[in-house]
Amino acid sequence: MVLAQDCLSELRDLLGPLGCKEGADLPSRNRTDWSFLPPASPLAVLRPATTGEVVHIMRHCHANQITVTPQGGLTGLCGGARPTDGGVALSLERLTGIEDLDPVGMTMTVRAGTPLETVQKAAAEVGLFFPLDLGARGSCTIGGNLSTNAGGNRVIRYGMTRDLVLGIEAVLADGTLLPMLNRMIKNNAGYDLKQLFLGSEGTLGVITRVVLRLYPQPGCTSAALCIVPDYETVLSVLGAARKRLGPLLSAFEVMWADYWHQATDRAGIRAPVAMGKGSHAILIEMQGLDSEIDGTRFDSLLEHLLEEGLVLNGAVAQSLSDITAFWATRDAAAEFANPAVIGPHISFDVGLPVARMDEFARQAKAELLDQLGCHSVFYGHVGDGNLHVVAWKPDADPQPLDAASGIVYRIVGEMDGTVSAEHGIGTLKKPYLPLSRSPSEIALMRQVKQALDPQGLLNPTKIFD
Template sequence: MMSLHAEPAGLMADLRTVLGHAAVLEGAEMPARNSLDWSNLDPVPPLAVVRPADTAGVAAVMRLCTAYGVAVVPQGGLTGLCGGARPVAGGIALSLERMSGIEEIDPASSTMTARAGTPLQTLQEAADAAGLYLALDLGARGSATIGGNLSTNAGGNRVIRYGMARDMVLGLEVVLMDGTVVTNLNKMLKNNAGYDLKQLFVGSEGTLGVITRVVLRLYPKPRCTMAAVCGLADYDSVLRLLESARRDLGPMLSAFEVMWPDYWGFISALPQVRPPIGEGHAVYVLVEAQGTDEALDQPRFQSWLENQAEAGVLADAAVAQSLADVGAFWSVRDAVTEFNRVIGPHEPFDIGLPVAAIGNYVKACRSALENALPGAVALFYGHIGDGNLHVAACLPGAEPQPKERIKEIVYGLVRQFGGTVSAEHGIGLSKKPWLPFTRSAPEIALMRRIKSALDPDGLLNPGKVV
């Protein structure tokens, strides 16, 4: 194996020969964006940004980098929050941005075949135009790519009904570090022929292989969408509302988002946000349901809400009267992108907990942060219907921010409450030290054995996850 430092020019020349000069960017040609994802880690300029146009190009890059002993870090839309797409010094940033496009929508099998660099929103709009529905959805839909979504097993807004990203993928094409192309663009829901290899790569954060093409499961397009924002007196009422929504709305229930008063107060102060209900409640819930017959499902949703009010579960509620209202309700929940402007530099957390324990976790976490860091701000919100809580915490005015102390408190309580340090964002670099809080030593050892089997030289996205 050649040494990177002995002959990097040789690798660059070989890459240009195979891919063309425009596909290999060095020095000042490299876009600054390829030095970091959306995490708050320091940027690392790569040796080069390489942009193949197809699977054969990816395979060629992998073979050459293996021969030269050069690390490869796959990059999609760079919207990850854990440093999983952050380059390593002296390594190649393998950008899939040119590998964009939809190859097929098959109505008979309700599937879509697409290239990994395609933005999620592009796929959503194409499915909609075909009269179908791609259920995966998240705030970064316009920038995030489907390859990155699958490599991190993205969650998003409607997991309670449709599941995580891995539940929506039927087939994959993947390139291994040695350049081997593994293609299984399966369209069948039932296919028990041996190991389900695609699931090995979904959620592996580009450490085992590079996803190049995907087959996604599509659903019938909802014919109506109902939503309400509710004010509740306590977390026990949240649990009662969730239980009744699951029972009475059944498969119509598509989202159950919860926001605590600290979050609601900060977001309500934004000039572009118009909260549907006022402040003063102990907790706020956004409930969404998707139906197939507006004449039947809208009254059913309305009746369910009225029953909850009569039972004393709801203290207040606003019901969407149009799709514009539904979008306005979601804007309150999606305003998290304004956190940097509202509270300044902060530590974002994506954790998972047993649903019944989340209320007590919020109380314990808020109290522990205030005791350890007087004046600390902590905002709590999340996809509580599927056990996913987000926390944004900081000490206003502190420079630097006490990041490690905040992490010790948040993650320490996660371990105490039997949760996970990552619900939907992955591990990457930033959560790697905390992985043992969630995974046992034998589990981590097995992950490392799998990594070693597929990437024996440790060149593919090195240092990430395990």
């Protein structure tokens, strides 16, 4: 076996100065992700520009037992892209570009380092639509989206990322190339191996290219903000929206009153409607193909809500700028880190049975305050059972991450929820995985990991030890 530096010497020759960064040239951004974990000290950051270079890197690192941590846009919140000390970070930031766009087959083939927003815009230019959408769309990459099985704002209509993928190309820990670039919706020729890699957080292979499924560009978008008196009414409105809009319902976002006040009173987001004595604000969005036909469905829903007395107050978007303003209230959490709003805080991404989400919010809020002195606010994609929690202890440095996590995830487990709805496990959620997965499930995950990466070199220490 050659020393790590000798292995890097070969990779330096392969990748050149743009593709191999080390020592003083090692970018600080590649030392960690948005999890706020302390920066690591990798041996180097490798930046391949082709699949062939990825294959070469993996073969060399496998032969010399050097750990490899794949990286996309580094927008993850769980430490999944934080490299190991003495290993290498494999950044796909140069592996970018749209290779093929098929308007007839409604597919797009892209390289894994391509930003999500680039994919969205390319689809729109030919009158098509890629529905995955996250707040970090300009920074996150499509490979990272696949590796975490990202959710986002439109899961209620289009599903998670895995539902938008037809095929992938992946490189295993030993450098084996898997060319699985299927372009067909129906393909039952054996195991659907791509599913092993979607949501695996880079622990089973490095995704290098992907075939995405596209949809027709929406011809019209309607949105409304509704203030309701209690969570039971939230559920009634959700039922009515599902029944009257069917597959046209593209988003059903709910903001608890405490979140709403932080967003509009502290973060400075203009409130399109007054909360008053309401308990929740609901953002309902519908995407249709024809405003004259589908728009009447949305109007009918709003009339029903008013006739049934379900809404205390509300606002209906009259323009795209209104829709943007409505979403600004939902996306205000991005401003909470500002010391003038909340400052340092702890974020949680959990999944729960929809009927129990308010029960969870009330119990978690009480326990966080009583036991830790932590304040908390709640919001999320209630239509698909995904709740976000922002908790903070005023003037605490550091924030009580472990203690707060213990409270939040214990309650999630008691309510048969999941400790991760859309951000993965990474390192931060490893201790809590048994709350959402049985011992037999975790054992099978370990067997899959052992089969594909027997030396444990690919993104080690993530998901489980």
